[in-house]
Amino acid sequence: MQLFYSPNITPNALCTLDAEESRHAVRVLRLRQGEELHVTDGRGSLYHCRILEADDRACVVESIDSEGPMAKADAARLHLAVAPTKNPSRMEWLVEKAVEVGVDELTLLNCDHSERTFLKTERLQKIALSAMKQSLHLWLPTINPAVSLREWLHSPLPTPHSPLKLIAHCEADKPRTPLADVLKPGADAIVLIGPEGDFSEEEITLALQLGFQPVSLGPSRLRTETAALYAVAAFNLINDSTL
Amino acid sequence: MQLFYSPNITPNALCTLDAEESRHAVRVLRLRQGEELHVTDGRGSLYHCRILEADDRACVVESIDSEGPMAKADAARLHLAVAPTKNPSRMEWLVEKAVEVGVDELTLLNCDHSERTFLKTERLQKIALSAMKQSLHLWLPTINPAVSLREWLHSPLPTPHSPLKLIAHCEADKPRTPLADVLKPGADAIVLIGPEGDFSEEEITLALQLGFQPVSLGPSRLRTETAALYAVAAFNLINDSTL
Numbered sequence: 001m002q003l004f005y006s007p008n009i010t011p012n013a014l015c016t017l018d019a020e021e022s023r024h025a026v027r028v029l030r031l032r033q034g035e036e037l038h039v040t041d042g043r044g045s046l047y048h049c050r051i052l053e054a055d056d057r058a059c060v061v062e063s064i065d066s067e068g069p070m071a072k073a074d075a076a077r078l079h080l081a082v083a084p085t086k087n088p089s090r091m092e093w094l095v096e097k098a099v100e101v102g103v104d105e106l107t108l109l110n111c112d113h114s115e116r117t118f119l120k121t122e123r124l125q126k127i128a129l130s131a132m133k134q135s136l137h138l139w140l141p142t143i144n145p146a147v148s149l150r151e152w153l154h155s156p157l158p159t160p161h162s163p164l165k166l167i168a169h170c171e172a173d174k175p176r177t178p179l180a181d182v183l184k185p186g187a188d189a190i191v192l193i194g195p196e197g198d199f200s201e202e203e204i205t206l207a208l209q210l211g212f213q214p215v216s217l218g219p220s221r222l223r224t225e226t227a228a229l230y231a232v233a234a235f236n237l238i239n240d241s242t243l
Numbered sequence: 244m245q246l247f248y249s250p251n252i253t254p255n256a257l258c259t260l261d262a263e264e265s266r267h268a269v270r271v272l273r274l275r276q277g278e279e280l281h282v283t284d285g286r287g288s289l290y291h292c293r294i295l296e297a298d299d300r301a302c303v304v305e306s307i308d309s310e311g312p313m314a315k316a317d318a319a320r321l322h323l324a325v326a327p328t329k330n331p332s333r334m335e336w337l338v339e340k341a342v343e344v345g346v347d348e349l350t351l352l353n354c355d356h357s358e359r360t361f362l363k364t365e366r367l368q369k370i371a372l373s374a375m376k377q378s379l380h381l382w383l384p385t386i387n388p389a390v391s392l393r394e395w396l397h398s399p400l401p402t403p404h405s406p407l408k409l410i411a412h413c414e415a416d417k418p419r420t421p422l423a424d425v426l427k428p429g430a431d432a433i434v435l436i437g438p439e440g441d442f443s444e445e446e447i448t449l450a451l452q453l454g455f456q457p458v459s460l461g462p463s464r465l466r467t468e469t470a471a472l473y474a475v476a477a478f479n480l481i482n483d484s485t486l
Binding site: 093221 | 336340343344345377378379380421422423424459460461462463464465466469472473476477479480481483484485486
């Protein structure tokens with residue numbers, strides 16, 4: 001199955017795919033008028049559509065059947081907040097993999113030890129979109145632009161529930177709980193992952209004061225993007241458990 | 244801490260680092276005669292050394308103190324057997340990440356639906372070595388050259404214990420257990436991950452006949468390398484649990 005994306009699609013109506021999706025459907029996959037395809041709105045709905053105009057810059061489709069919005073397979077939401085790596089391709093890789101495995105929101109954090117404080121979120125959003133389609137997810141994750149960790153910690157949480165609030169720092173002499181011990185099926189989580197030089201002492205203290213729980217990600221010294229993906233895999237594994 | 248590698252190092256003796264390690268120590272990090280560094284033999288031992296000759300092609304060190312061989316932080320062994328991806332850089336990425344997170348042996352599998360049946364194991368071994376040093380592991384994982392899945396399934400298991408034998412296939416209409424439900428702390432595991440087009444029916448049947456248990460990796464459609472890393476993260480997460 002090949003999945004397309006259009007945020008504007010509605011049941012039993014016409015919809016014009018954007019230039020990128022039109023090019024993919026018509027020029028790359030050579031779909032023609034009358035052929036059928038699947039489109040998601042990125043908000044949990046799946047539309048079964050037929051092509052009315054196979055225009056490679058503005059492909060017009062008609063939705064003939066729809067399902068949803070469907071609940072996510074695991075109802076719990078994961079918000080990953082991570083300091084951008086010095087090498088931007090490592091972040092791009094992280095976004096692709098995290099979206100494939102399953103993440104709902106991603107925030108870029110500027111930390112005391114950050115070596116990079118800017119990354120184009122448009123490019124990351126594009127990678128997220130492509131990974132969503134690849135992995136057949138119907139939910140497009142939100143990617144928030146870079147914000148200072150301190151500012152972000154003081155802003156109110158947008159989630160209606162009270163999620164697990166976790167900070168994965170590397171200070172082995174401070175008490176930390178293994179991530180596997182704190183994650184629970186069905187529980188939303190926010191996980192903070194620091195930059196190459198770790199969070200500063202002040203950042204860790206502030207996060208703990210604000211109710212974040214310190215966790216460890218095992219005995220290895222992990223790169224930032226590896227640590228972040230490890231947390232995403234852990235969250236999804238625990239939520240996939242039936243025990 | 245910066246970790247170097249030499250398979251030949253022994254306690255209280257001289258050792259010449261190879262050209263790559265010598266270049267890194269002397270030319271990149273500019274270490275000089277009399278300075279100290281850490282070297283692992285890749286078999287669980289860590290040597291505290293002093294530089295006797297800061298030659299950037301054949302750096303001579305003297306081991307002044309050693310620890311080990313140390314047991315792995317988690318005693319369980321993971322053997323990942325995975326079909327190479329069409330795009331070799333995705334495999335290189337997998338090796339880097341899997342070694343960082345923790346894997347003991349990696350076998351490349353030629354499957355019925357493989358689009359690639361050859362990959363230079365020397366290059367992957369080099370990436371594994373670099374990831375071992377980066378993550379401060381003292382065990383260098385073994386990377387086995389590509390072998391046909393059928394042949395490999397019929398060869399005897401080299402491990403002394405009887406590991407969990409798991410095959411992660413994508414046939415959602417066949418019974419599969421979530422990976423989280425079958426992994427157990429302290430239990431060795433062999434995990435089979437198929438190519439882009441999944442294992443063939445015959446391969447799945449054969450693996451099941453030979454005692455492999457079918458597992459699922461969650462509701463997402465994962466790329467081969469993502470599925471493999473998900474399994475590696477899951478294994479390490481479960482072994483890091485203290486519950």
